[in-house]
Amino acid sequence: MFRTTLKAFAVLGSLVAFAPAPASAAGGEEIHIPDTRFSFDGIFGTYDRASAQRGFQIYKEVCANCHAMHLLSYRNLRALGLTEAQVAAIASTVQIQDGPNDEGQMFERPGRPSDRFRSPFANPQAARAANNGALPPDLSVIAKARAGGADYLYALLTGYGDPPPGVTVMEGMNYNRYFPGHQIAMAAPLNEGQVEFSDGTPSTLENMARDVSTFLQWAAEPELEERRAMGIKIILFLTVLAGLAYAVKRKIWADVH
């Protein structure tokens, strides 16, 4: 009978094993996304706060010119280790449209920590008009919205280069090794030395790609650390409980075998 129990787990296992097949199958030609080491890898991984803060700086100075992150508020940055004053200072650098006021007029005011990240464009049409017809996607949950997650983001940001011989890239498009179809409207966004970090980290392409991928992973899954910490406690508890439940079961059944 132990065999049939094993079979049950085999069925369950194969269900789980086959399940992600659709995700990896998407996109036609199979592009292998290299595995990048991140601080949040593995079940005990956490966000490297310094890296995520640098990533936010890159977002603010580079990405935010085209990409919105409308699901995040400035107050969320507290979770990256910024102080209340720092967050207020960052928020106040942008002008937010508010209103209507008592006269029925819309007005601009400095941002507050409770404001959502200001979007660079008023609407998708304006975004397309400014970007050669392409729509820069919102980055709030981008790490969850792409197969490969942060590994894919890192690969994409470092995957620009000249097309291989025989491949022509359309007008206004750029070659990228890891983008599905290899032609991406976004020009290489990160260039060496583009951002100056106050902590002295050299702004190499790899460093910047890692930092911004870490930041975007945090933005997509701000609950990750709390979730894993809770999960470890719950599974430890359940393992002990399973032992107790099994002992109780054995004791109760002892007299009927």
Place this chain on the structure above:
Amino acid sequence: MASGLHNSDIPNPVLRWIDQRMPVFTMMQKEYGSFPTPRNFNYFWNFGALAMVNLVIMIATGVFLAMHYTPHTSMAFDSVERIMRDVNYGWLLRYVHANGASMFFIVVYIHIWRGMYYGSYKAPRELLWMLGVAIFLLMMATAFMGYVLPWGQMSFWGATVITNLFSAFPVVGEWIVQLLWGGFSVDNPTLNRFFALHYLLPFVIVGVVFLHVVALHITGSNNPLGIEPKGPQDTLPFHPYYTAKDSFGLVIYFIVFAAIVFFAPNYLGHPDNYIPANPLVTPAHIVPEWYFLPFYAILRAVPDKLGGVLMMFGSILVWFVLPWLDRSPVRSMRFRPIARIAFLLWTAAFLVLLYCGGKPAEEPYVTISRLATAYYFAYFLVILPLLARLEKPLPLPESIARAVLGGGPLPGGAAAKPMEKA
């Protein structure tokens, strides 16, 4: 029976007062306390109880999610992300609910598999089985509509593809599709009615589950030997024996559930569903949730649209008549050497279809899907009816007690397989 009161033997006076007027405690004692249950269940018999717990979890988390969710095309996606970010433990509620659907299907698939392997659908349990199939169909409808609610790309395009299937039916097809959509495309009215139905159907499931349990408690449970208990020596009271055994199974189930929720909450989902729905951009591959993939593969295996739809629905509807397709008097596959192999092959065909359903509709997956689909139906419509006449089953044990507790030489098949001890 003075003044029509129920003659209660509940010791606690307050409970007895209630029980005399409404004998729920007597009923619980009869149906879950002393209820005679075959003594030889293996751990496959945990899955009914697990499914019941899973249903309760889904309803409990779903009610709280509904308090924060907005069923409008312009707000649904953001309201789900607000649950993930700003609602206290909203991420936990949502991940438990989303992965709870996957757990529910894993549990129910194993439950159905057990019913098929041990012949639990056979007389006198045909109606019990059919109610179970009805529950499964309701679950599929509920899960499908639930997946539409976050209004991501897969929500939208999955809804478009699946609702469009109904247009294959002649005459009424277009009308059904417009009724599902509430208009002429998948849009806000669709989302609204799917939300309403997604909230309603689980309570319909609760109702049918109640009937499923009522039917179960009339016929009693089947067991791994597939022979009826012949007396008290063959059974044990449900409590404490099976409450204890189910409790252990339940904790193991919670461990698997927790591992997914806390460490791989998006593993069973599709990344495209974190892209807001866009009617103007079609995803490269539209795939349903993993638990629909076997049926999706059957749909795509048939070159004709109506034929595919009929085969897909037929692949589940055929379960309704399974008790009459398999006329063999022997229930458990343990004593049916040929049917056992045929059924394990059917299981393999089901898993192959699950795999192929997630792959693009191209070779070799199409041919493999067709072969697996052919076997899927052949098992029900040809192999089982024929085996009922041709197969020579192994001798059945005299009784459950004799098979479990020994006592003299046992007939062939039973002796070869020692019973579950742990």
